Amino acid sequence: MARTDVIVLGGGIVGTSIALQLVKRGMSVALIERGRPGEETSYGNAGVIEGSTIMPPAFPSDFGALLRVALKQASDANYHMSFLPWVAPWLLKFRAYSQPQAIEKTARINRPFFAQAIPEHEELMLQSGATQLLRCNGWIKLYRNDAAITGMKREFELAREFNVPVEVLDPDGVRKLEPSINPTFKHAVYWPAAVSLSDPLALTQAYAARFAALGGFTFKGDALRLHRSGSNWRVETDEGPIDAPEVIVALGPWAPDLLKNFGIRLPMGFKRGYHRHFKTEESAPLSRPVVDVHYGYLITPMRQGIRLTTGAEFAPRDAAATPAQIDRLMPKLKELYRIGSPAEDRTWLGARPCFPDSRPVIGRAPGQKGMWLAVGHAHWGLTLGPVTGRLLGEMMSGETPFVDPKGFAAERFL
Structure with a gap:
């Protein structure tokens, strides 16, 4: 049985970026993914790092x-048609958050996060040898x-x-x-000022390779089997169980499948x-x-x-x-x-995976000691992966976060 400081569940661009940011901070990190990093939702994006984004979708x-x-x-x-009864409550909330005053509030909360998105990516790309993937022509x-x-x-x-x-x-x-x-x-x-990529999958794989080069470990495993083991969290992998005092859920659209096991129900839509x-x-x-x-x-x-x-x-x-x-x-x-x-x-x-207010949930999981959330990045998983990792690293280490994390807390829905 391997022990580590942090388990990161999910090897998309968000989870991989988080794992890389944490291992850079000297933490021992295990990244858990059922396949190869970047081959699920992260593969199919438009390849735009939207550092210039102002307004969210409405x-x-x-x-x-x-x-x-x-x-x-x-x-x-x-x-x-058969899905409308299930999605209608979410759409009504989305409509409420699309009113002018609410949408401007979201824009102001998001803006410092987006402003740092491209610099964080550029630093990781340089360190990962992936700058050839970047186009800086808007x-x-x-x-x-x-x-x-x-x-x-x-x-x-x-x-x-x-x-x-x-x-x-x-x-x-x-x-x-x-x-x-x-x-x-x-x-x-x-x-x-926006930048874009010629191959988003290659970027995630480059970040995963850099994570490994810095001493991080990637395991194939089933995140849904996460459970408590004494004071630690444990997840089963193909190479045996992994224990850690802290776990980060970065499972994209599959996060609700896990979180409901711990009594956490957030208004995530798809x-x-x-x-x-x-x-x-x-x-x-x-x-x-x-x-x-x-x-x-x-x-x-x-x-x-x-x-x-x-x-x-x-x-x-x-x-x-x-x-x-x-x-x-x-x-x-x-x-x-x-x-x-x-x-x-x-x-x-x-x-x-989208929340109706067009903001991700980043921070501590309500009622679960040692569990952190990084879910619901919607159209901006690629854009916000590295800044999400930076924010979590600062919060977990007790530093002053570079943005106010309150706007991204799960408690806003509880």
């Missing part, structure tokens, strides 16, 4: 948009009508307040940055999302992520080709894939960009 306020979703005509959102969001850009007035004001650079472009301005994008939109917003890779056409290069906001998809260059990611699907976490959104958006994508043929047969599916 419940649609436009009746026409809601009607398209309800009639299953939208490409930005989909749902399983991302572009496209808008199809005047109302959409008018509705961003408050976000632009906050961007100025937070010293986040932003540029409003017309179609000609976009084509100067991305000549292969056709002018099928009216406005665009360029966030030059926004399922899909991606598909397409071959890159030499005559249609793409150098950065581009988002078509109205139709809810993103295209971005990856090592595997052009990655197309969808918006949200509300369905049971483990339900069979229903990638209808991809079929709905393809005509609009082909108008915007000359996409190549599919690079693979597989359509990837993952589930983003």
Whole structure:
């Protein structure tokens, strides 16, 4: 039986980043993952480290948009009819947190966290030999009508307040940055301070390798078998039980399966999302992520080709894939960009773990001595993995945290 200081449950980008940050602080850390690090939810993201993000996602306020979703005509959102009774309470809470005053409160709480996201990643990338994966040329969001850009007035004001650079472009301005994008939109917003990756999986694997090089241990095991063993926590692995006085739950969408065993029930929802890779056409290069906001998809260059990611699907976490959104958006994508043929047969599916206030839960688990939580990062697991690890390291060692952790505490839901 091996003993260590901290067990980290979950080897996605969040758990792996936490484990790396803690081992850098001199802790003995065991990272538990059922497969290989980074191959679950973390694999399928858009590859954007959103250090320039201001506003969180919001419940649609436009009746026409809601009607398209309800009639299953939208490409930005989909749902399983049988799941509506289960997800409706979460959606109502999400709608409440989407009101202007509430959403600005979330933006202000999140901002110091996001502001440190890119520097923390850059430091870890440099130490992990992964800087070749990084693109520092921002991302572009496209808008199809005047109302959409008018509705961003408050976000632009906050961007100025937070010293986040932003540029409003017309179609000609976009084509100067991305000549292969056709002018099928009216406005665009360029966030030059954002960075992106050519291979998110390779980044997680690089962090895992650095973790191992610094003396960390990765074990295959079943996190759901976590239990008390005297004053310690114990988890079973393929190499035997691992004991530690402290455990960090970073299981993404699988966290509720474990936490309910300890009487912890948090309002986590799941926004399922899909991606598909397409071959890159030499005559249609793409150098950065581009988002078509109205139709809810993103295209971005990856090592595997052009990655197309969808918006949200509300369905049971483990339900069979229903990638209808991809079929709905393809005509609009082909108008915007000359996409190549599919690079693979597989359509990837993952589930983003989300809380209705668009903030993760980071900190002590209520009522469980020695248990810490790092769950519910929603669209921002890639962005916030390293800063989550830094925050937990400071909290666990009794240092002054670089951000106020109260805004991320589980107690806000209890």
